[in-house]
Amino acid sequence: MNYNLNAFVSDIQNQNYAVLNLDLNRNGRLVAALQNQLNNNGQTMDDKSIEAFVESQNFHGGRWTRFNIMIISFLQYCRDVNPWSAWDCSDLIFKYYSDLNNCLLNDSYPCEPLVPVFIEITEFIIPLARELDNHYLELKVKKHQFLSHTSMIISKLFNSIKSNSENTSEFFEDLPQKQRILLYLVNKLNNIYFRIESPQLCSNIFKNFKPKCSLANFSQFPINEQIEYRYLLGRYYLLNSRILNAFVQLNNTFHLLLSLTSVPNTNQIPQLQNNIKRVLKFLIPTGLLIGKRFRFDVLSHFHPQMVNMYSELQQHIRSGNLQLVNSWLKLHEADLLESNLLLILLEKLPMVTYKYLVKRLIVEWSLSQGFNRLPYDLVSQALQLSIGKDNYYSLDDSKTKITMFNGIHSSDNAENVLVTLINLGYLRGNCFPSMRLCVFKKTSNINDIMPSIEERITSMFPLNADDSWLED
Structure with missing residues (x-):
């Protein structure tokens, strides 16, 4: 690939920030070309040389120090990356991600064009962190170390987002880029907190989401992000024994997913079916706890094995047979324990x-x-x-x-x-x-x-009023 530092500088000056992608599967040829020049046949540009080179380009008039630091981190990654070992270059990867994130914290700088890059890198970083965490014993690091570090980086950006209460938007497209990714960040953080076995950390995210939001109606967010948010909120409520709140959110998630199945897009069907299974895994047991009677003949279309399993439990409960209920729980103990059910x-x-x-x-x-x-x-x-x-x-x-x-x-x-x-x-x-x-x-x-159990639970434990804006 005929690409060099001069071409890279030109791309940055023209705000073609797509070149800042770390993912070698998508940007490997560009990274390799830069690595070749930065190492210059054995005469490697050291850190001071890279810093001097970047500062000499006078990006943004030399006023945006964090931007220069981010560009330096990217070039250091290009120079030292080992394409055969994510572990060897993990420090470089996470340093660049953190420096990129820092560029987005101060709205007084032109950070909007960097938001798509941040999303792209986040989609690369999270699976990488998960994979590294899966080998934490071999790597001799703490459990969940990489995902925890990733969540700290993302949370800094989440905390930096402030709502413009005097100028709320009716349409998602009218929002600034950082406001557009607010729900995206919320879902990423909450997913990580569940994965690192710290779901109580979700409390602060759920609590601060609406105050930070400049969008008048929750329904204006992308539908896939709405679905993910409700699903995670339902699971959070369930873990905290707020059964009715959990059922309402999980049930709404299920119906939103069903509405998507009517849209002809064959590419999405497998993913939709998997998401419906994910929701049913928690929706059905939550419904049974409030006395809901499910039409399992209808639900069996989505996940026959799981539906048959819970159909048995429903029969045991409604027949008043505690021995069979306990036998069922014992039989499925491992799966239920893994799901925190x-x-x-x-x-x-x-x-x-x-x-x-x-x-x-x-x-x-x-x-x-x-x-x-x-x-x-x-x-x-x-x-x-x-x-x-x-x-x-x-x-x-x-x-x-x-x-x-x-x-x-x-x-x-x-x-x-x-x-x-x-x-x-x-x-x-x-x-x-x-x-x-x-x-x-x-x-x-x-x-x-x-x-009915649902009637009593509703009167004793009303729905969380803070969630009312989700229905507006």
Whole structure:
């Protein structure tokens, strides 16, 4: 390739910043040509020579020091890059990325044309950081070191973005370049925080996103970025046990993805299907926690194996069979643990299951006979059948290993179960310990006695008002 430093300088002066790409797969010939000249058949330009060369070009009148530093970093990368080892040149790569990022922090300089370069380099850096982190033991570095460093660089740019509250834009295209990438940065940071097992760091990003945004309506952002944001927000809520908020965001994500499937673009279909699977992985268990009944015959089109798996769980829950629920959790323990779903399902599903068990008792025993009461003894018998061999007090310690699946629940806890259901609002009644009875309203309508779980959760835990702008 007939390319040299003079051509490079000309490109920079003409703001052809596409030449600043580190990715050798896309810009390798240009980097190789510059490397050849910078090494000049063994007479390498040292750092001071490169600095002097860049400063002599008087880019931007010599006033933009950070720009010069970034150009110097790029040329040092070109000079020293080892195309066969990302690890050998990782310091050069991340230094250039940091210097490029620093150029974007001060809006008093003409940094707008560098924004597309930053996006391009970010798309190169994150997979590279992930790959290096996968070998952290061999490289003898800290776990998640490279992605953590990447997030620190991106967060500096995120923090530098300020909203123009006096001049909000109605259309995405009217935004300055830095404002256009605000949601892009939010999603990149939150994705990294999940990957480095620090999802609580997302809190600050979600909190500051709207105050930094100069766009009047969230719906004006690119649809793919909206989808990613809602998905990550839903997962964040789920990790923090804000079940209803999680369901709303994940459900909206699912429907936005469905709307894209109606757009004829065969190139996007595989990616769309993968994204739908990602969302269903969290949407279905979240829905089960608030008593949603899914049409699995419809959902099976997207992911038959996973849908069949959760269809079984839904049947176990609605039949009030805690033993089968626990068996299901134990069977899928590894997958649920990897997805951070195990603990919340283990915590929340028993009371949801008990709710359906007690509902069945009231319908088949109390209401069928015109009674407005439920004896503790009857509840204990039902619990014994529901818990089965996992009943804590019937375990033989010498033969059975006590686990989180079988060492918690007991048929002796009838009153505790009823009182908890009442406190949660799943059961409208009163317990009388001396009479060993639960008494409720005299009615033939079971919904007057046991309202839907979603109804109770909605009244007790309203949706986060800060998310209302997502729907405007």
